[in-house]
Amino acid sequence: MSLDPGPNISMPNPLIKIRPPKGWAALRLGDLVEFRDLLVALAGRDIKLRYKQTLLGVAWVVLQPLLAAGIFTFVFGVIAGMKSTGPSYFAFSFAGLLGWTAFSSTLSKASASMVGNAHLVSKVYFPRLVLPLSTLGSTLLDFAVSLLVMALLLVVYRTVPSAAVLLLPLWLGAILCLALGLGLAAAALTVSYRDVQYILPVIIPFLMYASPVAYEVTAAPEHVRFVLYLNPMTALLEGLRWSLLGGNPAGMVPPTAGWLVYSLAFALLFLAAGAIVFKRMERRFADVI
Amino acid sequence: MSLSDIAISVRGLGKAYTIRHAATRAPTTLAEAMLERIRHPLGRTQEREEFWALRDVSFDVKRGEVVGVIGRNGAGKSTLLKVLSRITEPTTGEVDLYGRVGSLLEVGTGFHQELTGRENIFLNGAILGMTRAEIRREFDAIVDFSGVEKFLDTPVKRYSSGMYVRLAFAVAAHLRSEILIVDEVLAVGDAEFQGKCLGKMKEVAGLGRTVFLVSHRLDFVIDLCSKGFLVRDGQLAFLGPARESVIRYTETATLVPADAPSVDSYRRRRRSVGVVDIVAVDIDGSGVPTSVQVLIHIDVHCATAEIVCLLSVISTTGVTAFSVSSMDYGPPLSMSRGRHTIRIGIPTESLLPDSYVMDVRIAPNTSALAWDALEQYPMITVYPHSRTPRTWFDRPGRLVVGGVQWAMEPDS
Numbered sequence: 001m002s003l004d005p006g007p008n009i010s011m012p013n014p015l016i017k018i019r020p021p022k023g024w025a026a027l028r029l030g031d032l033v034e035f036r037d038l039l040v041a042l043a044g045r046d047i048k049l050r051y052k053q054t055l056l057g058v059a060w061v062v063l064q065p066l067l068a069a070g071i072f073t074f075v076f077g078v079i080a081g082m083k084s085t086g087p088s089y090f091a092f093s094f095a096g097l098l099g100w101t102a103f104s105s106t107l108s109k110a111s112a113s114m115v116g117n118a119h120l121v122s123k124v125y126f127p128r129l130v131l132p133l134s135t136l137g138s139t140l141l142d143f144a145v146s147l148l149v150m151a152l153l154l155v156v157y158r159t160v161p162s163a164a165v166l167l168l169p170l171w172l173g174a175i176l177c178l179a180l181g182l183g184l185a186a187a188a189l190t191v192s193y194r195d196v197q198y199i200l201p202v203i204i205p206f207l208m209y210a211s212p213v214a215y216e217v218t219a220a221p222e223h224v225r226f227v228l229y230l231n232p233m234t235a236l237l238e239g240l241r242w243s244l245l246g247g248n249p250a251g252m253v254p255p256t257a258g259w260l261v262y263s264l265a266f267a268l269l270f271l272a273a274g275a276i277v278f279k280r281m282e283r284r285f286a287d288v289i
Numbered sequence: 290m291s292l293s294d295i296a297i298s299v300r301g302l303g304k305a306y307t308i309r310h311a312a313t314r315a316p317t318t319l320a321e322a323m324l325e326r327i328r329h330p331l332g333r334t335q336e337r338e339e340f341w342a343l344r345d346v347s348f349d350v351k352r353g354e355v356v357g358v359i360g361r362n363g364a365g366k367s368t369l370l371k372v373l374s375r376i377t378e379p380t381t382g383e384v385d386l387y388g389r390v391g392s393l394l395e396v397g398t399g400f401h402q403e404l405t406g407r408e409n410i411f412l413n414g415a416i417l418g419m420t421r422a423e424i425r426r427e428f429d430a431i432v433d434f435s436g437v438e439k440f441l442d443t444p445v446k447r448y449s450s451g452m453y454v455r456l457a458f459a460v461a462a463h464l465r466s467e468i469l470i471v472d473e474v475l476a477v478g479d480a481e482f483q484g485k486c487l488g489k490m491k492e493v494a495g496l497g498r499t500v501f502l503v504s505h506r507l508d509f510v511i512d513l514c515s516k517g518f519l520v521r522d523g524q525l526a527f528l529g530p531a532r533e534s535v536i537r538y539t540e541t542a543t544l545v546p547a548d549a550p551s552v553d554s555y556r557r558r559r560r561s562v563g564v565v566d567i568v569a570v571d572i573d574g575s576g577v578p579t580s581v582q583v584l585i586h587i588d589v590h591c592a593t594a595e596i597v598c599l600l601s602v603i604s605t606t607g608v609t610a611f612s613v614s615s616m617d618y619g620p621p622l623s624m625s626r627g628r629h630t631i632r633i634g635i636p637t638e639s640l641l642p643d644s645y646v647m648d649v650r651i652a653p654n655t656s657a658l659a660w661d662a663l664e665q666y667p668m669i670t671v672y673p674h675s676r677t678p679r680t681w682f683d684r685p686g687r688l689v690v691g692g693v694q695w696a697m698e699p700d701s
Contacts, residue, residue, distance in 0.1 A: 014298070014385035021378050041415035045401060045408075052403050123398045124416055125375040125390075195318050286377040287306065 021283045027275060031127040039130050043137025046109075050138060061145045065101060069094035076214045084216060085252040086245040087157035094146075094153060096213040099240040102143050102172060103179045103233060104204050109135035110183025111200055115190050118289045128282045129275070132187050136176065143172065150244060164243045164254070171240035174267040178232060181270030188281040191289050212237050216252070232266035235259040295387055296468055296499035297350040297373070302382035304343040304368050342368040344523045346382070350501065350516075352467075355494040357514035357531055358503045359538050362670065365523040366503045367472060370394060373501065374470045388467025388499070391418055395472065397457030402446035406437055406456055409445055413460045427463040434489070435459035455482055462489045469493060471502040483606075487513065505670070507535045507642060555663040565589050565596060565651050565660040568628070572668060579638040581669055585631040585649060587624075587661075595621040595654040598631050602668060604643045621654040637671060644670045 032039070051057045069090055076082045077089030084092040110132035114121065117131050154161060190196040211233040217225050228234050235255035242254045255263075343365045350356055358366050371377045373384060374392030399416040400409050410431055414424035424431075432438050435456040437448070445453055471490075490513055494500050501518075504510050510517060510531050517534020519527040527537050552567055571584040583600065601612040613633070615622055622631065649663040 016386040018384035
């Protein structure tokens with residue numbers, strides 16, 4: 001007579017396994033999908049909070065880029081007499097600023113996102129990548145509104161964009177990848193070293209002058225252009241502007257395929273590197289922040 | 290126990306923090322960190338010491354159990370909760386959680402002052418891990434529980450602190466995760482709301498969900514929990530019936546003075562009157578175990594001041610355990626210009642287990658208007674001790690045991 005061992009009791013797979021960190025962390029993008037509602041909620045919070053207690057409210061979304069382009073037109077177009085292709089210097093710099101603002105606002109918001117939400121990081125679990133990613137919401141909204149203003153400008157200047165306008169998402173996507181990659185690394189570094197918060201406001205304007213926002217590459221002497229194109233933002237901004245204003249008979253030229261590939265590769269590389277740095281440092285956030 | 294009944298399984302869990310010695314402060318700026326690297330290019334740059342907040346903790350919690358975690362401050366309770374809720378990663382060991390985890394380490398995390406109650410419900414729910422659909426489903430119940438429906442579209446910065454806490458707890462109370470991890474959050478709001486929270490927690494536990502909660506209120510632990518989890522020096526000292534864990538705990542713990550924070554954030558007035566200022570307060574519990582010394586350091590700015598000092602000891606529920614005035618014990622304290630210390634010895638043997646804060650007033654002899662006053666300044670936490678009557682755990686809500694003498698003798 002033998003004892004019936006009974007049904008085999010098997011341990012169900014745990015939903016969550018917590019283990020000490022080892023080596024390089026996996027990106028676990030699946031977690032981001034699970035927390036997509038949080039991503040949306042945080043992006044919504046940032047958008048709602050932006051223009052609270054302002055007199056002009058949402059009008060700032062339109063006014064900011066217009067004012068900036070106006071100042072550029074006055075300083076570079078009128079005083080410095082800079083030449084530009086396209087319908088007018090104002091439309092030219094507005095298009096440049098459109099791309100540049102997407103870059104700089106992604107970089108500065110993403111880099112501040114960890115420290116700015118320190119209380120969340122130390123009290124609640126969620127994939128930390130949600131915080132920098134959620135900053136994209138308000139940046140994209142700004143971009144969309146500016147794009148509408150741009151469309152109005154095109155109407156005003158009687159410019160019909162060519163089919164190149166369909167490439168717009170490519171330029172924007174690459175610019176965001178580049179900025180987010182840098183922003184992720186900066187956000188992770190800021191957790192331990194607050195210096196980053198002070199360096200960035202100095203570096204960002206510098207980068208702007210190193211990128212063709214107020215000028216176009218062809219305005220530079222031939223032998224300098226190579227150096228300008230080393231900056232991955234150069235080809236992307238030129239491409240963006242060509243997409244928007246290239247329909248003008250005055251015509252501007254898109255960046256060469258070589259520089260385009262270079263910049264796109266750079267953008268993806270930055271994004272991957274930033275994400276890896278972020279994940280690598282992520283585990284210490286709650287203890288250090 | 291069938292293995293499939295397990296909700297939380299922990300094996301050999303340890304969490305070490307690196308502490309650097311005061312002389313070799315951690316680099317807090319990039320420049321310092323780089324300099325440090327340049328000076329010591331190879332690896333370890335500083336004298337470090339590992340501090341194990343948790344060490345070799347192993348246990349299982351069955352589905353539907355309500356576990357109350359007790360232990361002194363610094364025993365590792367919060368670290369354990371942070372590891373279980375994945376906020377910080379363990380140094381050693383393994384944790385398996387069989388179910389969705391909701392953690393509530395603080396009431397109202399992520400609430401934003403500028404947003405309305407409605408907006409905050411959605412934001413806070415998302416932060417706690419609820420999906421938008423879940424929040425929408427629970428929305429009416431949340432609003433109903435909080436009792437702030439009239440103010441749903443008012444920014445929460447205009448809420449009273451009571452309303453704020455009620456709304457925040459209401460969101461958390463409607464988390465639908467199988468495992469709920471809760472830190473000392475029941476001790477918020479007024480007595481009525483606390484009762485409501487307690488009821489909600491019981492309801493949650495009744496639904497077969499697993500709850501892992503930290504509380505200093507041992508009466509709550511006995512009332513609410515099926516198991517007690519006693520943590521001592523980062524290790525699991527006891528896991529068993531709640532009442533027994535409380536009794537074991539009370540055999541070892543007594544009282545801990547608060548670590549004297551800066552007085553500035555507890556000061557009632559905004560500007561110095563310029564006569565007498567409280568500059569610091571120390572709580573010294575190192576003498577006899579049945580009393581603490583409250584040391585109030587003051588600056589007298591005039592030639593002489595006739596001072597009356599008042600001190601009230603207040604429990605977490607806001608009840609004044611007792612008040613003393615220097616006038617009760619003699620004439621006003623006469624003090625000349627300069628720094629002085631007022632030392633008050635407070636007997637604590639009659640205080641029942643709780644965390645106590647104190648109100649301090651330094652007033653002139655002749656007027657009721659205070660020169661300086663502190664409110665809600667942290668004083669001591671009295672842990673249950675062997676003199677605490679066992680029956681207290683069944684009838685909480687009182688403050689002072691007192692030296693009551695009972696005798697029964699026949700009248701002949």
